[in-house]
Amino acid sequence: xxxxxxxxxxxxxxxxxxxxxxxxxxxxxxxxxxxxxxxxxxxxxxxxxxxxxxxxxxxxxxxxxxxxxxxxxxxxxxxxxxxxxxxxxxxxx
Numbered sequence: 001x002x003x004x005x006x007x008x009x010x011x012x013x014x015x016x017x018x019x020x021x022x023x024x025x026x027x028x029x030x031x032x033x034x035x036x037x038x039x040x041x042x043x044x045x046x047x048x049x050x051x052x053x054x055x056x057x058x059x060x061x062x063x064x065x066x067x068x069x070x071x072x073x074x075x076x077x078x079x080x081x082x083x084x085x086x087x088x089x090x091x092x093x
Contacts, residue, residue: 014049015061015068018042022071026078035079042072 022042029035046069053059 009058009060012049012053012059012061012065014045014052015065018046018049018068019064019071020068021045022068022075025075026071029075029079029082035075039072039076039079042068042075046072 019042021038025035025038025042028038046065049061049065049068053062053065
């Protein structure tokens with residue numbers, strides 16, 4: 001019976017941070033400036049994690065970094081829509 005050896009990769013800490021910050025940006029977008037700040041940080045950490053993963057093949061977590069980037073972008077987009085909507089409501093009221 002042959003045993004398959006699975007090569008374990010270390011997960012990039014920046015990828016994990018990007019994913020956590022991106023999810024927090026999605027959940028906390030309604031708090032003034034917090035969702036925006038968390039989204040920006042998720043995008044920064046995601047980009048840094050992807051470049052770090054490309055440079056070091058022993059690192060894993062590319063999916064988490066991409067997910068953090070996407071969540072950060074969506075969180076910022078939702079935040080902007082909320083701010084613009086509130087501004088229009090105040091302007092037209």
